[in-house]
Amino acid sequence: MSTTYRAGFIALIGPPNAGKSTFLNTVLGEKIAIVSPKPQTTRTSITGIHTTAHEQIVFLDTPGIHVARGRLNRLLVDTAWKALQEANGAILFLDGAKYVGHETALERDTKPMLGRLTSMGIPLAVALNKIDQIKPKEVLLSLLAFCSTRWPGAELVPVSARTGEGLERLLHVVRDFLPASDRIFPDDQLSTVPVRFLASEIIREKLFMVLEQELPYNVAVEIESWEELREQNMTVVNAIIYTSKNSHKGMIVGRHGENLKKIGQQSRKELKDLLGTKVHLELWVKVREGWTEDGQFMHSLGLGS
Ligand SMILES: Nc1nc2c(ncn2[C@@H]2O[C@H](COP(=O)(O)OP(=O)(O)OP(=O)(O)O)[C@@H](O)[C@H]2O)c(=O)[nH]1
Ligand SMILES: [Mg+2]
Incomplete structure (x- = not known):
């Protein structure tokens, strides 16, 4: 049996913390997008090619x-x-575990996207994620009923981006959204994200992990220099952590520098795996007052592009 080859783009959208980036990593079997338990982790549009x-x-x-x-x-x-x-x-990702029995919260969280999404008329699948946390499974039924009235016509697929449950069906559903087309990218390409950007994201993920409260939202990471020393099988990376408030600098560094040390150690370990070389990483914390309001600076960091 011959099937028509299909290729195209599927956007992963939804409220923060729904598991969009986790899904991407699970489908690809590689970590391309950073993940954290805090909302608003992802800041750019990141491709993952399956x-x-x-x-x-x-x-x-x-x-x-x-x-x-x-x-x-x-x-x-x-x-x-x-x-x-x-x-x-598109796949609309929703944290199923959060909304079971809390349909009003689902209504509130999806309000900012409902009208626009409907008027775009884009083919849509709704993924109810984190079903590994939902027990017994029957409690999903009323959530599914609610979603089918809110997104009529969209296929609803319960999944766990963490365990992989339901993902095959989801992939099957979105395949039908794609046009008949040859491959857009070579077979073995997993992403279009440059490796240096990935490196800065890994450091940002560790900032999300190590720092408390609002601190991670006010930081950005820029790779200042990158040198590959072939003979030593070593990559030397200098990265700047920008914070928008002077008072945050000390909190990022931590007592006796312990936060920065942790962030550095965890980042280095992951960069080593990513690059397949030894890694020498230097982190610098700089204050850039109000950078989260500075469009030009954000553009220079690749945000919004
Ligand atoms: N139990 C469980 N946790 C999950 C699942 N998928 C994601 N998570 C967790 O949910 C949290 C958020 O996951 P992300 O993948 O960063 O969510 P996101 O939608 O990309 O979030 P933003 O980038 O902030 O919009 C992380 O702690 C994940 O480990 C799942 O299927 N089951
Ligand atoms: Mg994300």
């Missing part, structure tokens, strides 16, 4: 859509909508 003998699905992971306050947050939400415009279809 290629099989029958289709090539280019997923566009996006920042969570929420009621945005401040310039950085508005830019994040704009980035998500922009990805949708480029897509042949």
Whole structure:
């Protein structure tokens, strides 16, 4: 039996913390997008390319859509909508475990995207994620009923991005959204994200892990220099952690530098695996007052592009 080859773009959208980036990593079997238990982790549109003998699905992971306050947050939400415009279809990711028995919270969280998503007329699948946390499974039924009235016509798929449950069916559903087309990218390409950007994201993920409260939202990471020493099988990376407030600098560094040490150690370990070389990493913390309101600076960091 011969099947038509299909290829195209599928945007992963939804409220923050729904598991969009986790899904991308699980499908690809590689970590391309950073993940954290805190909302608003993803800041740019990140491609993940899933290629099989029958289709090539280019997923566009996006920042969570929420009621945005401040310039950085508005830019994040704009980035998500922009990805949708480029897509042949979308998966709306929802944290199923959060909304079981709390349909009003689902209504509130998806309000910022409902009208626009409907009027775009883009083919849509709704993934109810984190079902590994839902027991007994029957409690999902009323949530499914609620979703089918809110997104009539969209296929509803319960999944766990963490365990992989339901993902095969989800992939099957979105395959039908794609046009008949040859591959867009080579077979073995997993992403279009440059490795240096990935490195800065890994450092940002560790900042999300190590720092408390609002601190991670006010930091950005820039790779200042990158040198590959072939003979020593070593990559030397200098990275700057920008914070928007002077008072945060000491909190990022931590007592006796212990936070920065932890962030450095964890980042180095992961960069070593990513690059397959030894890694010498230097982290510098700089204050850049109000960077989250500075459009030009954010653009220079690749945000909003
Ligand atoms: N139990 C469980 N946890 C999950 C699942 N998928 C994601 N998570 C967790 O949910 C949290 C958020 O996951 P992310 O993948 O960062 O979510 P996101 O939608 O990309 O979030 P933003 O980038 O902030 O919009 C992390 O702690 C994940 O480990 C799942 O299927 N089951
Ligand atoms: Mg994300």
